[in-house]
Amino acid sequence: MIGALILRDVRRGFTGAAWLPVAFFLLVATLIPFAIGPDAKLLGRIGPGVLWIAALTAALLPVERLVEPDRADGVLDQLALHGVAEESVAAAKIAAHWLAFGPLLLVAAVPASALLAIDASSLMRALAALAIGTPALAALAVAVAAVTAGLPRAGSLAGLLLLPLAVPLLIFGVADALLLEGAVSVLLTAGAPFVAGAAMRAART
Amino acid sequence: MSAALRFDDVALKRGGRLLFDGLNLELGPGQALQVAGANGSGKSSLIRLAAGLLRAERGRVERAPAALADDNLALDRELPLGRALAFWSDASAEPLAALGIAHLAQVPVRFLSSGQRKRATLARVAASGAPLWLLDEPLNALDDEGVSRLAQLIAAHLRSGGAVVAASHQPIRGEWRKLVLGG
Numbered sequence: 001m002i003g004a005l006i007l008r009d010v011r012r013g014f015t016g017a018a019w020l021p022v023a024f025f026l027l028v029a030t031l032i033p034f035a036i037g038p039d040a041k042l043l044g045r046i047g048p049g050v051l052w053i054a055a056l057t058a059a060l061l062p063v064e065r066l067v068e069p070d071r072a073d074g075v076l077d078q079l080a081l082h083g084v085a086e087e088s089v090a091a092a093k094i095a096a097h098w099l100a101f102g103p104l105l106l107v108a109a110v111p112a113s114a115l116l117a118i119d120a121s122s123l124m125r126a127l128a129a130l131a132i133g134t135p136a137l138a139a140l141a142v143a144v145a146a147v148t149a150g151l152p153r154a155g156s157l158a159g160l161l162l163l164p165l166a167v168p169l170l171i172f173g174v175a176d177a178l179l180l181e182g183a184v185s186v187l188l189t190a191g192a193p194f195v196a197g198a199a200m201r202a203a204r205t
Numbered sequence: 206m207s208a209a210l211r212f213d214d215v216a217l218k219r220g221g222r223l224l225f226d227g228l229n230l231e232l233g234p235g236q237a238l239q240v241a242g243a244n245g246s247g248k249s250s251l252i253r254l255a256a257g258l259l260r261a262e263r264g265r266v267e268r269a270p271a272a273l274a275d276d277n278l279a280l281d282r283e284l285p286l287g288r289a290l291a292f293w294s295d296a297s298a299e300p301l302a303a304l305g306i307a308h309l310a311q312v313p314v315r316f317l318s319s320g321q322r323k324r325a326t327l328a329r330v331a332a333s334g335a336p337l338w339l340l341d342e343p344l345n346a347l348d349d350e351g352v353s354r355l356a357q358l359i360a361a362h363l364r365s366g367g368a369v370v371a372a373s374h375q376p377i378r379g380e381w382r383k384l385v386l387g388g
């Protein structure tokens with residue numbers, strides 16, 4: 001059931017415009033040179049940080065589609081009746097959300113790095129940090145989606161909740177502290193299913 | 206064989222309001238129970254309580270593995286009906302035929318009428334293989350033909366040792382025990 005759920009959510013992610021977060025990511029990366037000016041040295045210095053800001057916003061974009069439709073349509077209820085724990089549902093959703101946006105985002109980081117005049121070695125480090133950090137972004141997005149499911153204006157609330165929690169990822173990701181980045185990523189990814197699971201149970205009426 | 210569903214001195218509170226208290230109930234294999242009562246008397250809540258989706262204020266609820274059909278479709282709108290049901294069960298072909306919607310298996314769920322959707326949720330319950338069926342307003346949106354097909358399906362399920370709880374205003378054909386809430 002868990003495998004089927006991951007497959008289903010990945011399929012829904014891709015049919016529900018998986019390119020949208022990635023397009024958004026590229027758009028942010030495109031806007032920065034216009035805003036800062038074509039100073040390659042400056043761009044190269046802030047480039048990795050911009051990649052992270054863009055990744056954060058891209059992870060946040062589909063947050064309203066992650067849990068709320070399944071709650072409203074009774075899918076979560078049916079999964080509970082099939083004996084699937086809410087925590088397992090959340091873990092499956094995190095895996096599926098990452099698969100739908102993580103790999104694509106890493107690919108999109110390559111053209112984005114050209115726009116931001118990031119050199120090859122910084123790009124490799126940024127890609128490694130993003131590869132380590134994006135699962136935690138997916139986990140945060142699902143947890144926040146579960147906490148805000150069913151609330152009015154859940155999207156904006158989700159942003160307010162998610163962005164502060166993502167600050168450690170941002171700090172260690174930009175600072176190239178890959179071990180610390182990995183530690184934070186593991187912590188968030190491991191904890192998020194329990195937060196999301198509890199939220200799904202509490203949201204049941 | 207033990208009971209398919211047992212309520213032991215159960216109380217349920219919803220939104221600060223006590224819906225029922227001291228409810229005792231035992232449903233064995235081959236038995237069917239109709240839950241009736243005025244609007245807001247707690248029929249749907251009783252079904253969700255039996256499904257384990259709500260927690261009782263007091264008392265104990267025990268049940269066999271159950272399948273639930275309520276107003277929520279829980280099928281992917283963009284998929285053909287056959288594939289959407291296949292997510293929940295591999296054995297949906299026969300129930301689809303039994304409910305007279307086998308010809309819709311290739312039609313995307315979003316094009317189905319409300320009566321056809323109701324039949325689809327009932328087909329999921331029949332395909333689940335669970336001994337206990339929990340049906341919330343199963344007759345809603347069904348036409349006469351659908352109602353009689355559902356009655357046949359329930360009769361076959363009861364004959365094979367299953368149990369059914371249905372929250373419904375209207376009686377369903379067959380032999381049903383009746384529980385009236387808020388009386």
